[in-house]
Amino acid sequence: MPKKNPNKNNSVTLKEVAAELGVSAMTVSRAVNNSPNVDSKTKKRILEKAKKMGYTPNLVAKSLVSSKTYTVGVVIPEISHSFFPDVVRGIEEVVDSKAYQILLTNTSDNFEKEKKVIEALKAKRVDGMLISSSLMTDNFSYYKELIKSGMPIVFFDRCIENIGASCIKVNDQAASQQITEHLINLGYKKIGYLSGPKKVSIGKARFDGFNIAMIKNGLPVDDKLIIENGYNEKGGYDAMKKLLKLPAKDRPRAVVAVNDPVAFGAMDAIKDANLRIPEDIAIVGFTNDIRANLVTPPLTTVNQPAYELGKKAASKLIDTIQEKGDLVENVELITNLVVRESCGSLLYK
Amino acid sequence: MPKKNPNKNNSVTLKEVAAELGVSAMTVSRAVNNSPNVDSKTKKRILEKAKKMGYTPNLVAKSLVSSKTYTVGVVIPEISHSFFPDVVRGIEEVVDSKAYQILLTNTSDNFEKEKKVIEALKAKRVDGMLISSSLMTDNFSYYKELIKSGMPIVFFDRCIENIGASCIKVNDQAASQQITEHLINLGYKKIGYLSGPKKVSIGKARFDGFNIAMIKNGLPVDDKLIIENGYNEKGGYDAMKKLLKLPAKDRPRAVVAVNDPVAFGAMDAIKDANLRIPEDIAIVGFTNDIRANLVTPPLTTVNQPAYELGKKAASKLIDTIQEKGDLVENVELITNLVVRESCGSLLYK
DNA sequence: ATTCAAAATGTTAACGCTAACATTTTGAAT
């Protein structure tokens, strides 16, 4: 068992390779970094010796010199469902191709934790951050300062717009309006809305879209039919339960959910109440979660290109880090309505 | 627009705070690190000034001194499906509670990329690594050297056992045997197997379990009914297609898939061939993917506690890093058979 | 007032690397 000082790693340094060969550390540095002006024989000797000694460059030291870590922070509100993993896959792919890596952090939709992890990422001197924020709309100062400090930031999906950072997202409001109008066109009039917290960007945008659709079509927006809760299955289940407690005649005939997990939870609540989807209550979601076409009945939803969103956000961040192109940009990726069975229809009956 | 040198970050240093206050950098260091022997008034002055100046400690420099990064590398073969995101959630939770963060890397099940990312993680001087390896069973030397170098490693799910690193996984072989015997007990005799590459630990273990079950029950293992392919939906689809090309009388009456995604792909292939599950071909999986109870028919599978597996692996790694407890340990988490409808039954017909 | 240990603060060097500059070596042209 090789003894070792617990606080010191025992890895080989440039200097040790240099000493072994009787050259200077600088020459070794040049050799391992493919710098010019190194004799090819010297280089060969050095690389061989370095390999034999198990030399691995110390990027911590290198970062201290260069002020670059080739690491980007990724801040997401949850890891498990299908949307964020797909986004992360897109991010990873782009970032890896540019020789960066990602420090992944999860905020559990908690702004205090969000601030905490961002401070940690700052301390670790990431070259930039990709953030899907759980931030309240009334507290931008934190991010304004972060951006002012020069940290490259790209928001994605849950954006804070127009405070100096780029934003990659989908046309939440328009898509939400579109799917609501789809229900309206199918003949539904009494439509409820299962919202996430409206202080989150997507919460507000999607709710606005719902409202616009209703108003534009002369339908009443009934506050009793709008329930705000979390962005996950449990949030949807509990919200729907509340709607179902209303007297039958007051209940919505159709429901728009802020995202698919909420819709799934709501569907469970509807089934638990022994009601049928869509015959008793129709429902639509937003995300096109991996489960959307598997639930019973399959969920009508808005397809959000998660993987592409991740790729685009990562490209934009790396461009920002490398100061290429227009620095600040708001990008809206295209969504499309995916009509399945959960929305049913009131026509031709 | 604040001008800045692209290669220098403009963050405030200890020394700058010190100069501003006319004290030494060391005193500032002590103040911000809560070291003893700092006058409480001095400390207060320093902390206030540091805050006002926007000081954030530079962990890169700190790491260079301490040889600790409070970062662990996580190496997984894919990001998108339900199993690994759940594992990562477990990892993140534990690691965060100990003030570590994770550098997440994706190998796409490619051993060359696996080596590449591990080299990058070494260069970044992570304090340890959590690895789910796509490694060939005949090439342990790479990992043996990595472990010998003193890098704390914990394998999870796809382990390389008994080469000096801990391993957290489920009882793959026994569980695979159990689910195969479940099929046998339901009356199936002609059973096929959709395998992942057997050079991956779980590939071999699960296949062994299948074989043991067959042999123990006096059933023939027919090589033509065993197809090896990838661990994902497409792998399962293509593998099943091959089985379906057999003359009807040679086809398996039931199929064991190495994991749920492979089972999902196979189910699509079966449906595309206009056959019924389980009436024409029964099928079982392994994982208890989030989709397993949603597909039609719901998939009989082995529940693998992904989140707990992630938590356990992370705890073990941090214990190893901090040199607590027995260093090397093989842990098998408990699985349970989840019987749904895809396995059907040949009994009482 | 003096003493002196404890508390507070300061100085130096080192972590591993590379930019910037300095020196030595090489080898083609005379």
Next chain:
DNA sequence: ATTCAAAATGTTAGCGTTAACATTTTGAAT
């Protein structure tokens, strides 16, 4: 053989921090 620019190699200092040791200040006990 000498010259001298180009190529190869070396030296120094600094990135931001802290461990280890050095010095100064404090204040209770005399």
